Amino acid sequence: MKKRLIILVVILITGQGFSQGLNSFFTKADAFFKTNVANGKVAYSKIHSNPETLNEVLNIxxxxxxxxxxxxxxxxxxxxxxxxxxIKGIVDNYPTNSPLDNKGFFDKTTHNLGGKKITLNDIEHKLLRGQFKDPRFHFVLVCGAVGCPPLIAQAYLPSTLDAQLEKQTKIALNGTFLKVNAKKKRVQASQIMEWYKGDFTMNGKTEIDFINKYRAEKLEGKFKLSYFPYDWKVNKQ
Known part of the structure; x- marks a missing residue:
């Protein structure tokens, strides 16, 4: 009985510690984004001059x-x-014109997160896309470039995550991710939709079907789809 009680206490303490750590991360991440992001652009110069807050969040x-x-x-x-x-990767190489100007930015440079050393590509492709079949990830993972979806000035939180995913997908597909010529029945999409076509065409759906799910002004009829070049300039303020 005493042994069971000790185990229960350890479980409760461990669970409480996990909850506090995760809540602290979300709270500090939220404050960081609110302070350093505006209109989808990041204050890299300011963060570079004073990186302590960013480093604190990442240490957590x-x-x-x-x-x-x-x-x-x-x-x-x-x-x-x-x-x-x-943001950390760009700040560490600041000033820089593009994340691609830094060799291995996405696939070689590792970050200490979740008790492991991991690359940005591994987070995106193995931990998120590889585990959950949700194309909306593409509209919230921000690669530090102008062509990426806009970074929001708040953290993504478990209690609001689905609504945030929906909102950012709608913003993208009703905004800069598409260039529509209704008269000629042509639509150009961000190259994200070309690179990850499989994510947008699951369950027998087409890319146009996916677009129309989130777009206020539907693409009616047979639209010809093409893609416009990605803008890799850094998304700085």
């Missing part, structure tokens, strides 16, 4: 372990961790 992120079965916490944690790590 390194000590957190969240299981994929806890889907909302897991997804929200890794989306924020990705966006913060992109």
């Amino acid at each position: 992120a390194d000590g957190i372990s969240v299981l994929k079965d806890d889907a909302k916490n897991y997804q929200a944690f890794w989306i924020n961790a990705y966006n913060l790590s992109v």
